[in-house]
Amino acid sequence: MQNAPVDVATVSQRDPLLCTECGHLLDGFLAFHLCPKCHSPQLLREGETYFDAFGVPVQFDLDRGVIEKRFYEISRALHPDRFVSAPAHHRAQSMSRMSFLNQAFQTLKNPTALRELMLSLYGVRTQMGILPSHQQKKVPIPVEIAESWFELQELVVENPASSRPKVAEFEAELKNLRTQGEAHLKALETQFDRLPRELSPELLAILSQIDAELQKQNYFRSIEKDVERIKRNAHSD
Template sequence: MALRYIITNVGLKSNIINHCRYISCWSCGTNNVNNLVVNLFCSKCNALQQPGTNISYFKIMGVSETYDLDEIELAKKFKELQKYLHPDKFANKPKQEQEISEKYSSLVNEAYKTLLEPLARGIYMLKLKGKEIPENTEVDQEFLMMIMEKNEEVESADSDEEIMKLNNENKTIIKDLQKKLSKAFFDGDLKTVTKLLSKMKYYTSIDNQIQSVIRNKGIIR
């Protein structure tokens, strides 16, 4: 059975690319046509095709373009894709196909990493809307003072109980911001999205600081 059909049967049909109607296989020259959908592999020779341009990470991973994506589904799609696209699978293939595999594998890794992280996912979705978080986004002084205090609390935390309490509190705040972001994206309120992402950057920074302390202390959660 041809590899392209095997992939469809294991659930990777959603990971095919839909950026053009025709694409010529670099290996055999076959025009692969399938109702505006181009398979990852050539329909004739099964050679891995070049990744299309300007394809969103959501389409690459085969998941819905929503802030509330299913992380378990995302991880499953990631494993499925890497199972077929990992460079080790192409060690005995022509050099060009090996290079395409490396490019695809790197692209899938970047897509997975971006969509998995709440902050990175939000920033990416905002970018898809043609917007970015301005470097000079206004944040009120009261909020900044609170962030400074949180950082100081993390730095001065001595016991495991203290750092885990701060960890739980910060995680709760980030989850609340995620809920608000989901609604703002759904409503198309990009102004609110920008403000929420700006705040999430600070809390994500605190989270990174806390996780570093947890690792260094060897705290078992």
């Protein structure tokens, strides 16, 4: 959806916004979606971001209470249920804009999804798609944890009974790494939010670090799931 690198000024900050149908001057986060004059659900605008959808700044530190409140308020007016008897193009626009709003809400509410959004917005990740992207910079997995993970797997296969304390120890280590990583991410977010939104080398450096940390976190999460599975299997034996 977001092709990068983008003009970092969001749509809502750029120009005076006019209704995509009647040209009425639009003001406010609700009018951004729905013209108060002709009741036309607005066409999605070129370069529109999830931040625009809620009229909030492009940053990590978001007031989720405000976002939720606005989500309900916009939904109340924009939902396809309100356009059942409207002309076909209004029905279609309500549906596509409501889909966009739903996704925007889902993304901004979830810290990991928000980080991924920011990376794609600034072109650090090429695409938010599900298929592995070849262009993506792969971060090497942390060697230490990978090694002890392999050892643990061997141990569990050879001697499931005595591996229990080791498994618990490993889990604690994983949890520790996850907490550290999360703290690191929070710190990086704060640094990012302090910088101007222009595509500067400093900004990019922070985003690359966020990218690397996210990939590490992903790796930890997938090991966590495997550990859960191993525990279940060992338990059922």
